[in-house]
Amino acid sequence: xxxxxxxxxxxxxxxxxxxxxxxxxxxxxxxxxxxxxxxxxxxxxxxxxxxxxxxxxxxxxxxxxxxxxxxxxxxxxxxxxxxxxxxxxxxxxxxxxxxxxxxxxxxxxxxxxxxxxxxxxxxxxxxxxxxxxxxxxxxxxxxxxxxxxxxxxxxxxxxxxxxxxxxxxxxxxxxxxxxxxxxxxxxxxxxxxxxxxxxxxxxxxxxxxxxxxxxxxxxxxxxxxxxxxxxxxxxxxxxxxxxxxxxxxxxxxxxxxxxxxxxxxxxxxxxxxxxxxxxxxxxxxxxxxxxxxxxxxxxxxxxxxxxxxxxxxxxxxxxxxxxxxxxxxxxxxxxxxxxxxxxxxxxxxxxxxxxxxxxxxxxxxxxxxxxxxxxxxxxxxxxxxxxxxxxxxxxxxxxxxxxxxxxxxxxxxxxxxxxxxxxxxxxxxxxxxxxxxxxxxxxxxxxxxxxxxxxxxxxxxxxxxxxxxxxxxxxxxxxxxxxxxxxxxxxxxxxxxxxxxxxxxxxxxxxxxxxxxxxxxxxxxxxxxxxxxxxxxxxxxxxxxxxxxxxxxxxxxxxxxxxxxxxxxxxxxxxxxxxxxxxxxxxxxxxxxxxxxxxxxxxxxxxxxxxxxxxxxxxxxxxxxxxxxxxxxxxxxxxxxxxxxxxxxxxxxxxxxxxxxxxxxxxxxxxxxxxxxxxxxxxxxxxxxxxxxxxxxxxxxxxxxxxxxxxxxxxx
Numbered sequence: 284x285x286x287x288x289x290x291x292x293x294x295x296x297x298x299x300x301x302x303x304x305x306x307x308x309x310x311x312x313x314x315x316x317x318x319x320x321x322x323x324x325x326x327x328x329x330x331x332x333x334x335x336x337x338x339x340x341x342x343x344x345x346x347x348x349x350x351x352x353x354x355x356x357x358x359x360x361x362x363x364x365x366x367x368x369x370x371x372x373x374x375x376x377x378x379x380x381x382x383x384x385x386x387x388x389x390x391x392x393x394x395x396x397x398x399x400x401x402x403x404x405x406x407x408x409x410x411x412x413x414x415x416x417x418x419x420x421x422x423x424x425x426x427x428x429x430x431x432x433x434x435x436x437x438x439x440x441x442x443x444x445x446x447x448x449x450x451x452x453x454x455x456x457x458x459x460x461x462x463x464x465x466x467x468x469x470x471x472x473x474x475x476x477x478x479x480x481x482x483x484x485x486x487x488x489x490x491x492x493x494x495x496x497x498x499x500x501x502x503x504x505x506x507x508x509x510x511x512x513x514x515x516x517x518x519x520x521x522x523x524x525x526x527x528x529x530x531x532x533x534x535x536x537x538x539x540x541x542x543x544x545x546x547x548x549x550x551x552x553x554x555x556x557x558x559x560x561x562x563x564x565x566x567x568x569x570x571x572x573x574x575x576x577x578x579x580x581x582x583x584x585x586x587x588x589x590x591x592x593x594x595x596x597x598x599x600x601x602x603x604x605x606x607x608x609x610x611x612x613x614x615x616x617x618x619x620x621x622x623x624x625x626x627x628x629x630x631x632x633x634x635x636x637x638x639x640x641x642x643x644x645x646x647x648x649x650x651x652x653x654x655x656x657x658x659x660x661x662x663x664x665x666x667x668x669x670x671x672x673x674x675x676x677x678x679x680x681x682x683x684x685x686x687x688x689x690x691x692x693x694x695x696x697x698x699x700x701x702x703x704x705x706x707x708x709x710x711x712x713x714x715x716x717x718x719x720x721x722x723x724x725x726x727x728x729x730x731x732x733x734x735x736x737x738x739x740x741x742x743x744x745x746x747x748x749x750x751x752x753x754x755x756x757x758x759x760x761x762x763x764x765x766x767x768x769x770x771x772x773x774x775x776x777x778x779x780x781x782x783x784x785x786x787x788x789x790x791x792x793x794x795x796x797x798x799x800x801x802x803x804x805x806x807x808x809x810x811x812x813x814x815x816x817x818x819x820x821x822x823x824x825x826x827x828x829x830x831x832x833x834x835x836x837x838x839x840x841x842x843x844x845x846x847x848x849x850x851x852x853x854x855x856x857x858x859x860x861x862x863x864x865x866x867x868x869x870x871x872x873x874x875x876x877x878x879x880x881x882x883x884x885x886x887x888x889x890x891x892x893x894x895x896x897x898x899x900x901x902x903x904x905x906x907x908x909x910x911x912x913x914x915x916x917x918x919x920x921x922x923x924x925x926x927x928x929x930x931x932x933x934x935x936x937x938x939x940x941x942x943x944x945x946x947x948x949x950x951x952x953x954x955x956x957x958x959x960x961x962x963x964x965x966x967x968x969x970x971x972x973x974x975x976x977x978x979x980x981x982x983x984x985x986x987x988x989x990x991x992x993x994x995x996x997x998x999x
Contacts, residue, residue, distance in 0.1 A: 286392055289366070289374055290399075296368045298401045298429065300477045301393070303410045304363040304470060308343060308354045316357050325353065344655045361417040363467075364389065366396070367474035369482070375470050390418035401427035405446045405477045408668060412510060422507045430503065431481040433669045437498045438487060440672035441898045450476040453483035493892030501891070501923045502674065508930050509666035509676060512938040516661040520695045522992050527693065528653050531645040538624060538642035539572060545634045546570045546581065570635075572642045579603050581635060582611070588633065591842070605643060611636045613844030617822050620687050631848070652681055652690050662694075664940065673912070674893055674919035676941075683940045692994045694940075695987040696949060702939055702985035703958045704947030707966065707978045709734075710921070714914050715832050717976050719873035723866070739824040741866035742859040819848050827860060831870065832914065834878065834907030837861055874910050881909020889916040890971050918944060921970055921978070928965045933958050947985065959984065959999055 293299050306316050308325075316325040323331075332347045333339050340346065346354065367373040376389050393414060396402070404410040407430040414420050422428070432444045442448065450456055454476040488495045546569065551562040562585065571577050579600045582588050590610045593601050601607075612618050615632040624641035628634050656662055662681055670677040678684055683694070696702050709728070716724035727734045826843050837860035840846065841853035849856070864871055881887045885897045887909045895912045897905040926938060929948060936958055939947040950958040959982065966980035984997045 286374060286376075289368075289371060290392065290395060292371055293368045293396065294399050296370070296400055298368065298403050298481065299396060300365075300367040300403050300474045300481070301396075301410055301414070302365045302404065302470060302473045302477060303361055303413045304365075305413050306357040306360045306362060308358060316354065319349075319353055325350070328353075342650070342655055344658075359413055359416050361413050363470055364393070365470040365474035367478045368400070369478065373471045373474045373478075375467050375474075377467060377470075386417075390420070393418055394420050394424065397425045399426065401429060403429045403431055403477060403481045405431045405449070405473075405480065406669075407433070407506060408510060408666065411506070412513065415510075415514075422510060428503075428506060429481065430506070430669070431477055431484055433502055434484045434488060434498050435480075436669035437494055437502060437674075437893075438484060438491075440674075440895050444669055446473060446476055446480070449480045449484075454479040491894070493888065494894050497674070497891065497893045497920075501893070501920055501927075502668065504927045505668055505676065505923060508926060508938050509668060512940070513663055513666055515937055516663040517694045517939060518661055518697050519656055519659070520693055520987070520992070520994060521657075521660075523994070524653055524657070524693050527690070528649065531649050531653070534624070534645040535642050535649075538638040538645065541624065541628070541634055542572055542638035542642075543569050545638070549585070551585070572639055575600065575603060578639060582639070586633070586635060588614075588636070603639075608636060608640050608643065612640055614847045616819055616845040616848050617826055618844070619822075648690055652686065652693065656681070671919075672895060673915045674923060678940060684942045686942075695994050696985060698987075698989055699952055700949045701952060701955050702947040702949050703936075703955065703962050703982070704939075704945060704985075705962070705966070705980055705982040706943070706945030707918075707921075707980050710918050710944045710978050711829070711832065711914050713978050714917050714970070715870075715873075717970075717974075718877075718913055719867075719869045721867055721869050735821055735825045735828070738828050738863060739821045742824050742827065742863040743820060819845055823849060823856075824859075824863070827863065831860065831864065832910070834874070834910040836903075837864070874906075877913060878906040878910045881905050887912045889913050889920055891917065891920040893920055917970065922946065925965055925968075928968075929961060932961050932965065955984065963999075 308316055318324050319328055328350055329340070329346070332350060343351075343354065363375065363377040365373060365375045376385075376392075378385055378389075397420065402425055407428050411422060411425075411428060415422070431449065432446070435442070435444045435449055447458070451458070456472050456476040456479070488498065547566055548564050549562060549568075550564045551559065553559050553561060570581060582603060583601050588611055590601075590607050593607065596602055609618060612627070612632060615627070616630065618640075624637045627637050664678045664683055665680045667677045667679070683691075686693075712724065712734070713728060715721070716728065724734065726732075727737060823843060823845050826845070827840060830839075830843060831837070837857050840856040840860045843856075846853075846856055877887065881897055882902050882905050885905060886894060887897065888894050889912065893912075893916045895908065895916065897908050899905050899908070922941060922944070926941075926946065929936065930938070933948070933950065933954070935954055936948045936950045939949050941947075948958060948962065963980065963982050966982070967977045970976050970978065982999050984999050986995050986997070987993070988995060
């Protein structure tokens with residue numbers, strides 16, 4: 284069938300499929316770029332460049348100028364497009380040699396098609412973006428865009444969503460990926476498979492009104508928002524990047540120095556039956572933090588550190604990647620964003636572990652966020668709308684959510700613009716309080732209590748001698764003597780504060796579950812000796828609460844980061860978990876209800892209707908996923924709904940990025956106040972339609988002073 288005849292015939296159809304093939308450079312394992320002008324394949328030219336460097340390259344920015352030019356020429360170049368529709372034969376257009384005339388005709392054909400009939404793509408973010416880049420057809424020219432990959436994500440969030448996988452279930456097409464993207468049969472197979480997959484998924488979703496609503500109202504409308512964000516990109520502050528590069532370089536050097544100092548001064552004299560040889564300090568001894576063998580021998584061998592459940596790899600060594608290093612760090616205390624290598628070592632963490640962590644982090648930030656973008660003015664993050672089971676979209680190239688607060692200032696508003704956004708306050712904990720009807724948590728949020736301190740008290744009571752002693756010692760540093768404090772307050776017969784009793788009397792003192800926390804805070808809050816964020820017990824309980832909320836077992840309390848540093852036996856930590864739950868029995872009721880249903884029904888929903896099928900055969904895994912999804916899924920629903928609503932109310936605004944529970948939008952300077960008001964109002968709309976429950980939102984405005992070259996953040 285000729286293209287004109289096909290175009291006339293498709294008008295009566297309820298959808299048409301488009302699938303685009305483009306040239307790209309991804310990594311060493313998969314690239315699809317035409318040969319160089321001299322006849323060499325791209326892989327051959329890349330290997331020659333690596334030979335001259337004496338090493339393999341990992342990143343695009345490491346290519347030679349010749350290869351960079353070639354990649355830029357063909358990057359995202361559309362060379363083939365396939366079309367399909369119900370009841371019509373599929374057609375394919377290819378242009379491997381290049382023909383300006385045929386491309387013009389193709390673009391005209393696509394423009395008419397997308398304006399006449401709803402379009403279905405499997406990963407529409409890719410196809411729509413490539414079509415716009417090659418044909419200039421904007422998203423607003425489409426009658427409607429549907430995404431079979433996205434709908435499969437909403438229906439079956441636990442499964443893979445590739446066309447190859449979906450086709451194996453829903454399509455009559457044989458496997459054809461082995462034919463290669465240059466094959467016309469390959470592309471015809473893709474569009475026919477997408478057609479059948481979409482028809483099957485749409486029929487399945489039609490039987491589930493709530494799931495279709497999630498797709499239609501919470502997911503599909505995100506596509507143009509994310510495409511606009513990708514196309515515009517984000518500006519980089521090269522002045523700050525240069526400063527940061529210098530700081531990160533110094534951090535690497537400092538880590539090397541700490542590691543070398545440690546191994547130089549390390550000495551070991553075996554005692555008893557130990558078979559380890561004696562090691563004397565050696566001023567000439569050094570260590571290479573980049574050497575897996577040396578680090579493995581020192582960390583696991585010489586220092587004798589262990590990670591629970593770790594097994595040797597094929598090399599015969601225990602792995603020492605970022606997960607193992609973090610596990611070793613957290614044996615001392617949880618890793619916080621504000622921590623530095625120096626502060627953690629001073630607090631008692633292992634110097635060699637912290638040196639390895641500090642070196643690796645600095646190196647990662649340099650290679651991920653600084654060096655690749657030194658010669659570009661903007662970055663263009665890729666947004667994946669169907670990558671996570673909770674419904675969140677992910678971001679990479681660069682991985683913006685992976686930027687800590689020290690790295691993030693490299694991203695700045697454009698000249699003449701500001702960013703408006705912020706984050707929700709304790710979203711997960713507030714949602715749990717609402718779902719479980721935890722009156723104590725609700726009251727605590729309403730009155731501004733220090734809830735993590737409250738949970739610490741509920742978990743440990745007054746019966747932690749080690750904890751009491753540490754707090755008392757801190758108090759002595761402040762006041763000088765114990766007697767001065769004991770005389771400064773009246774001790775009632777039914778209540779005892781931290782520090783009011785001598786350490787020898789603490790063991791038998793308990794705090795009742797119905798303790799009047801509000802009065803405690805009004806009277807002065809945590810007493811002298813309470814270390815707030817720095818207190819290891821509070822850090823432990825902060826993690827414990829979230830682990831319990833997400834279905835963690837009380838039996839695993841001893842595995843919580845920082846548990847070892849508390850110096851308490853594992854059974855005591857398990858008891859702390861039980862005591863905490865005893866103070867919030869409504870949590871247990873929620874788990875019994877939702878978790879029990881998840882185990883039996885193998886499915887759980889958020890109150891918005893987002894479904895998650897629980898495919899694990901392990902009942903414990905289904906329980907964890909079952910109690911986790913109503914919280915995490917609700918946050919995703921809230922974020923998606925908020926982004927869609929802000930764009931509807933402020934069409935002049937442009938989405939920038941989101942990280943966890945925060946997000947930011949760009950707008951012209953003269954729209955700052957208007958957008959700020961919209962963001963603040965939309966963010967605190969009721970989470971669910973049938974309730975007045977909302978989550979407080981901390982709003983801020985990010986600007987960049989073009990004169991001083993400084994990024995500024997203002998709370999509003």
